[in-house]
Amino acid sequence: MPRRSFADFACSLARTLDVIGDPWTPLILRDIHLGVDTFNEIVRDLGISRALLTARLDLLVREQVVREVPYREHPPRVRYALTERGTQLVPILVALTQWGDRWTGDGEPPLLFTHACGAPLETAVTCTACGEPVGATGIEARPGPGGRHAPGTLVVAERLMGMTD
Amino acid sequence: MPRRSFADFACSLARTLDVIGDPWTPLILRDIHLGVDTFNEIVRDLGISRALLTARLDLLVREQVVREVPYREHPPRVRYALTERGTQLVPILVALTQWGDRWTGDGEPPLLFTHACGAPLETAVTCTACGEPVGATGIEARPGPGGRHAPGTLVVAERLMGMTD
Numbered sequence: 001m002p003r004r005s006f007a008d009f010a011c012s013l014a015r016t017l018d019v020i021g022d023p024w025t026p027l028i029l030r031d032i033h034l035g036v037d038t039f040n041e042i043v044r045d046l047g048i049s050r051a052l053l054t055a056r057l058d059l060l061v062r063e064q065v066v067r068e069v070p071y072r073e074h075p076p077r078v079r080y081a082l083t084e085r086g087t088q089l090v091p092i093l094v095a096l097t098q099w100g101d102r103w104t105g106d107g108e109p110p111l112l113f114t115h116a117c118g119a120p121l122e123t124a125v126t127c128t129a130c131g132e133p134v135g136a137t138g139i140e141a142r143p144g145p146g147g148r149h150a151p152g153t154l155v156v157a158e159r160l161m162g163m164t165d
Numbered sequence: 166m167p168r169r170s171f172a173d174f175a176c177s178l179a180r181t182l183d184v185i186g187d188p189w190t191p192l193i194l195r196d197i198h199l200g201v202d203t204f205n206e207i208v209r210d211l212g213i214s215r216a217l218l219t220a221r222l223d224l225l226v227r228e229q230v231v232r233e234v235p236y237r238e239h240p241p242r243v244r245y246a247l248t249e250r251g252t253q254l255v256p257i258l259v260a261l262t263q264w265g266d267r268w269t270g271d272g273e274p275p276l277l278f279t280h281a282c283g284a285p286l287e288t289a290v291t292c293t294a295c296g297e298p299v300g301a302t303g304i305e306a307r308p309g310p311g312g313r314h315a316p317g318t319l320v321v322a323e324r325l326m327g328m329t330d
Contacts, residue, residue, distance in 0.1 A: 006188070010275045012265030013195055013258060019269065023171070023186030027317065030178055034306060036320045045320035063269075082301065085268045090301035091290035092264065093178060095257050100177030103229075103250045104184065108311030110175045110318060111325075116303030119294030125256035126291045129284030136247065136255035138281030141199060146273030152192065153275060155201045155210035160276075 009152025019063045024048055025056055026093050029082065032066060033090050037079040065089070095123040174317025184228045189213055190221055191258050194247065197231060198255050202244040230254070260288045 006014035006021075020026060027046055031037070036045050043053055057080065060066040065086040068078040082090070094113060101109040113121035125134045142160055149157045171179035171186075185191060192211055196202070201210050208218055222245065225231040230251040233243040247255070259278060266274040278286035290299045307325055314322045 006192075011192070011262075012270060012275060013191055013262040014265075015269035016261045016265035017188045017191060021188030021191075023182045026178055026182060026186075027171075027176070031321065033301060034321050035324060041320050045318065047316045047319075085264075087301040088264060088267075090304070091299040092257060092260050094299065094304065095260070095290050096181045097176075097178040099250075099253060099257065100179075100181035102253075104180035105177060105311060109309035110177060110311040110313070111306050112309040114305040114307070115292040115294065115297075115299065117292060117295035117297065119292065121299065121304060122293045123290050123299055124293045125260050125288050126296075127280040127282060127284065128287045128289045129280065130282035131291075131296060132280075132282065134256040134259065134280065134286065134288055136198060136252040139255075139259065139286060140279040141276050142279070144274035144277040146270060146275040148275070151212045153210065154212075155206050156196065156199050159200060 006152060008150065010146060010148035010150040010157075011152040012146075014152045019059070019065060020089065022056060024052065025060070026089075026096070028053070028056055028060070029065070029086060029089060030093055030097075032080050032082055032086075033093075037081065038077070039080075042080075060086070091123065094121070095125060098123050171317060173315065175311060175313035175315040175322075176317040177311075179317045184224070184230060185254065187221060189217065190225070191254075191261070193218070193221055193225070194230070194251060194254060195258055195262075197245045197247055197251075198258075202246065203242070204245075207245075225251070256288065259286070260290060263288050 006018045028042060031042050031045055036042055043050055057066065061068060064083050066080050067083050069081050070076065070078050115121040126132060127134055143157060147157060171183045193207060196207050196210055201207055208215055222231065226233060229248050231245050232248050234246050235241065235243050280286040291297060292299055308322060312322060
């Protein structure tokens with residue numbers, strides 16, 4: 001059951017979701033990051049079907065988020081590793097995990113993270129210019145060079161254009 | 166076509182994905198954040214089916230990520246607004262958007278963000294204790310009080326237990 005592609009959306013969030021928006025995919029990336037990085041181990045960890053995992057890994061390799069690393073020649077076997085673009089998703093996945101710790105479940109985090117500085121890791125999304133946390137307010141959005149009056153941003157584009165008139 | 170629930174996963178990322186893991190949901194939250202906040206506007210902006218949007222909004226309201234704000238009594242009409250927990254997702258969605266700007270599309274960002282400090286917003290995920298960016302390395306994960314040897318963390322749990330032996 002193929003789902004709607006967002007490829008025609010003039011929206012980088014939609015394009016990101018075309019790559020990692022399937023609910024299994026962040027879990028697959030988390031597993032690979034934590035070293036659960038062979039096909040069979042991921043199947044066993046997540047209980048995902050082999051067909052679905054094959055499809056998800058194919059997409060991730062095609063989109064250069066994950067790469068195959070051969071570790072045996074006869075018979076050929078690969079493990080999976082995050083590429084640079086996959087690696088850049090990890091902190092965002094940790095932030096989503098900590099949102100889940102805070103707002104879902106019973107307040108008992110299944111995983112605890114420690115940062116390299118030695119402190120229990122509590123993530124924040126900050127502005128690289130001023131270092132301050134980014135809140136929902138305090139962000140101004142305006143149409144960029146890739147903006148179009150297209151599906152995915154039809155009303156948003158109108159609205160933002162109006163605001164900048 | 167209901168998808169597998171991750172409710173039995175001992176994993177806060179999986180629990181987060183049970184709430185916002187449908188690929189449409191981050192786009193719906195983005196729209197509401199940007200003020201495209203009535204049912205009909207969201208339908209027109211995203212081209213999402215009315216049935217699917219109804220289901221997604223019902224879940225978001227039930228999970229207290231979004232709330233209904235009545236704006237007319239006869240006939241009754243509501244707009245949608247982010248709650249505190251919804252608001253806390255916004256910076257993470259901006260980080261995902263900027264990942265998409267960097268790694269997908271043609272390098273022309275459809276939306277440009279400015280931070281309250283005046284600078285073009287470039288997001289980073291940082292550690293609140295030391296203020297340094299969180300990289301894929303430099304995070305140590307270990308089992309927390311809510312950890313279980315359960316689907317979603319079966320192999321991860323074994324691996325982390327082994328590491329802390």
